[in-house]
Amino acid sequence: MPPSGRNAGLPPDPFFSGAGLDRADLMRGDPLALEKLKGRDDGLELVWADGLPAIGEDGRLQWSAAEHPDLFLGLDGDSPRFSAHQPAVGDVRAAFAMVGLLDPVEAPIYAAALSLAGWHSRHGFCASCGQPSDAVRGGWSRRCPGCSAEHFPRVDPVVIMLAEHDGDLLLGRQPHYPPNRYSALAGFVEVGESLEAAVARELHEEAGIRVSNVTYVASQPWPFPSSLMIGCTARAATRDLAIDTTELDDARWFSRAEVEAALAGNPDAVFLPPPRTAIARTLLEHWLLEEGR
Amino acid sequence: MPPSGRNAGLPPDPFFSGAGLDRADLMRGDPLALEKLKGRDDGLELVWADGLPAIGEDGRLQWSAAEHPDLFLGLDGDSPRFSAHQPAVGDVRAAFAMVGLLDPVEAPIYAAALSLAGWHSRHGFCASCGQPSDAVRGGWSRRCPGCSAEHFPRVDPVVIMLAEHDGDLLLGRQPHYPPNRYSALAGFVEVGESLEAAVARELHEEAGIRVSNVTYVASQPWPFPSSLMIGCTARAATRDLAIDTTELDDARWFSRAEVEAALAGNPDAVFLPPPRTAIARTLLEHWLLEEGR
Numbered sequence: 001m002p003p004s005g006r007n008a009g010l011p012p013d014p015f016f017s018g019a020g021l022d023r024a025d026l027m028r029g030d031p032l033a034l035e036k037l038k039g040r041d042d043g044l045e046l047v048w049a050d051g052l053p054a055i056g057e058d059g060r061l062q063w064s065a066a067e068h069p070d071l072f073l074g075l076d077g078d079s080p081r082f083s084a085h086q087p088a089v090g091d092v093r094a095a096f097a098m099v100g101l102l103d104p105v106e107a108p109i110y111a112a113a114l115s116l117a118g119w120h121s122r123h124g125f126c127a128s129c130g131q132p133s134d135a136v137r138g139g140w141s142r143r144c145p146g147c148s149a150e151h152f153p154r155v156d157p158v159v160i161m162l163a164e165h166d167g168d169l170l171l172g173r174q175p176h177y178p179p180n181r182y183s184a185l186a187g188f189v190e191v192g193e194s195l196e197a198a199v200a201r202e203l204h205e206e207a208g209i210r211v212s213n214v215t216y217v218a219s220q221p222w223p224f225p226s227s228l229m230i231g232c233t234a235r236a237a238t239r240d241l242a243i244d245t246t247e248l249d250d251a252r253w254f255s256r257a258e259v260e261a262a263l264a265g266n267p268d269a270v271f272l273p274p275p276r277t278a279i280a281r282t283l284l285e286h287w288l289l290e291e292g293r
Numbered sequence: 294m295p296p297s298g299r300n301a302g303l304p305p306d307p308f309f310s311g312a313g314l315d316r317a318d319l320m321r322g323d324p325l326a327l328e329k330l331k332g333r334d335d336g337l338e339l340v341w342a343d344g345l346p347a348i349g350e351d352g353r354l355q356w357s358a359a360e361h362p363d364l365f366l367g368l369d370g371d372s373p374r375f376s377a378h379q380p381a382v383g384d385v386r387a388a389f390a391m392v393g394l395l396d397p398v399e400a401p402i403y404a405a406a407l408s409l410a411g412w413h414s415r416h417g418f419c420a421s422c423g424q425p426s427d428a429v430r431g432g433w434s435r436r437c438p439g440c441s442a443e444h445f446p447r448v449d450p451v452v453i454m455l456a457e458h459d460g461d462l463l464l465g466r467q468p469h470y471p472p473n474r475y476s477a478l479a480g481f482v483e484v485g486e487s488l489e490a491a492v493a494r495e496l497h498e499e500a501g502i503r504v505s506n507v508t509y510v511a512s513q514p515w516p517f518p519s520s521l522m523i524g525c526t527a528r529a530a531t532r533d534l535a536i537d538t539t540e541l542d543d544a545r546w547f548s549r550a551e552v553e554a555a556l557a558g559n560p561d562a563v564f565l566p567p568p569r570t571a572i573a574r575t576l577l578e579h580w581l582l583e584e585g586r
Contacts, residue, residue: 017487025498026537112485119484123420127444130418130425140483151420153484157450157521190433191412191446191519192405194310195512205318216509219488226484228450230523244319 012285014220014231015099015277020108021074021081028072028137037080038069044076045069046083046113052095053083053110059103061110071116072138073109081109085135086117092224093176099277108221115226116140119153122225127151158227159198160186162283163211165236169259169287170207171271172243172251181272182252182262184280186229199232207251208242211235217286220279229279233287256291259284305578307513307524308392308570313401314367314374321365321430330373331362337369338362339376339406345388346376346403352396354403364409365431366402374402378428379410385517386469392570400570401514408519409433412446415518420444451520452491453479455576456504458529462552462580463500464564465536465544474565475555477573478544479522492525500544501535504528510579513572522572526580549584552577 027033037043047054047062054062069082102110116139126133126144133142133151142151162184163170171182187202189195196214203211211234220229243251254262254271261269263284274280320326330336340347340355347355362375395403409432419426419437426435426444435444455477456463464475480495482488489507496504504527513522536544547555547564554562556577567573
């Protein structure tokens with residue numbers, strides 16, 4: 001079975017979405033077990049470079065002897081893996097480009113370490129009372145010594161979706177994209193919303209269309225800084241677009257042939273597709289397969 | 294089409310999962326438009342009772358003239374709806390029981406208001422530098438006057454899942470459940486995890502089983518305090534259980550006939566199912582329908 005437990009017969013699992021390390025959750029809450037793990041000779045610590053987990057020439061993460069076992073990432077077989085606290089990412093665009101070099105098997109470990117370390121660097125104080133808080137549970141939560149509030153790492157769910165109308169797909173451009181790249185529209189899920197309601201709201205806000213038949217496809221953690229991308233398709237009731245130009249440079253309908261040419265890397269393709277690390281690419285691959293059935 | 298845009302042919306949408314108000318996102322970022330809305334004669338403000346949105350005898354939310362329009366909930370047609378900041382929920386169990394009285398059409402508004410107001414009450418300080426922060430964007434974010442960090446309301450994704458083995462379903466009991474209630478297992482999605490990886494990890498941690506074929510079914514916002522419940526099914530590779538007794542009182546396999554009897558409210562049923570407001574109930578109803586096909 002695939003490590004993530006996903007359905008068979010679909011395109012490759014999205015990047016970052018595998019099982020990663022055994023997180024050994026029970027050990028986090030056991031201070032004695034954690035101390036033992038930190039004292040182990042075979043414990044390893046993630047190497048960082050420029051605020052990101054370092055990627056070797058072989059595409060693998062780099063590890064050294066565990067000297068700052070602040071965050072307990074989990075077990076690799078029997079061997080404990082740690083990370084130091086590290087500063088947040090400076091240049092997110094450079095980081096996006098870098099992850100393309102990463103071995104997909106290592107990607108979930110990269111994502112967990114980067115999101116966890118980044119969360120600590122941005123959440124040193126108790127949001128409830130303002131006092132400095134302390135990392136506890138092997139770095140998987142922070143506790144306030146003043147008001148005793150416990151805070152857990154944020155995971156921010158984002159819906160990312162393809163809308164279909166009469167065999168065509170809606171794709172859009174964010175201002176920071178490389179020239180001519182089009183990708184799936186996306187937005188954060190808000191409090192009080194189901195995934196389906198969020199998909200419908202975002203497509204209406206950003207493109208002015210109403211949709212039905214929202215269908216889940218796949219999910220992906222995205223560690224810039226800590227999103228959970230939830231990929232869906234939806235059926236558009238209408239074709240006319242009203243684009244929110246504060247969010248998007250452009251949005252357009254593309255034919256199946258245009259999407260196929262773009263994914264095949266055809267030099268005549270009318271747009272540049274999202275990179276292999278993006279779940280938007282998985283959504284496009286999945287849509288082509290489903291359409292072909 | 295259903296308000297949430299979900300697939301046809303499924304059981305009723307989960308409670309809390311409808312479209313709710315028009316959130317009018319563009320107005321939040323426009324201080325002049327917000328001021329105009331706050332000054333409108335037809336603006337209404339949610340009534341609270343005991344730290345929760347008040348529910349009338351007709352099952353509807355209660356509204357009064359807008360005197361403390363701190364949080365802009367959205368538009369009902371053309372009429373702006375607000376809420377004051379309110380203290381967090383005292384007795385969560387009492388709140389669970391109360392929501393059963395609520396009209397399902399109003400439930401998404403209840404969920405958004407409760408999660409949003411509760412977030413403000415627990416996040417008055419900047420997690421990045423410890424200074425008191427200010428509500429901005431009609432209450433949809435907080436900004437730190439010291440370090441300029443902007444903080445958005447938390448939405449915590451939770452996977453909730455049925456594992457199936459040879460036609461039987463795995464259900465478990467949390468210590469606080471009423472006697473003999475069994476429901477779907479659940480757990481928070483962690484940083485660096487896909488939904489599928491989280492389902493596999495939680496079922497292994499809590500029940501000791503390995504699963505494949507994780508399939509998404511439905512989602513539901515759950516405002517105690519701000520979860521996004523993501524309902525799935527999975528196929529168990531093995532039947533032997535190793536129960537995490539720090540999380541669960543018990544977990545057992547139930548036959549299709551036992552699940553049917555429980556959902557039908559049969560007095561001879563061997564367990565009490567989750568209430569209609571819980572997505573676990575939707576998962577069970579969906580599973581019976583799918584199995585019956």
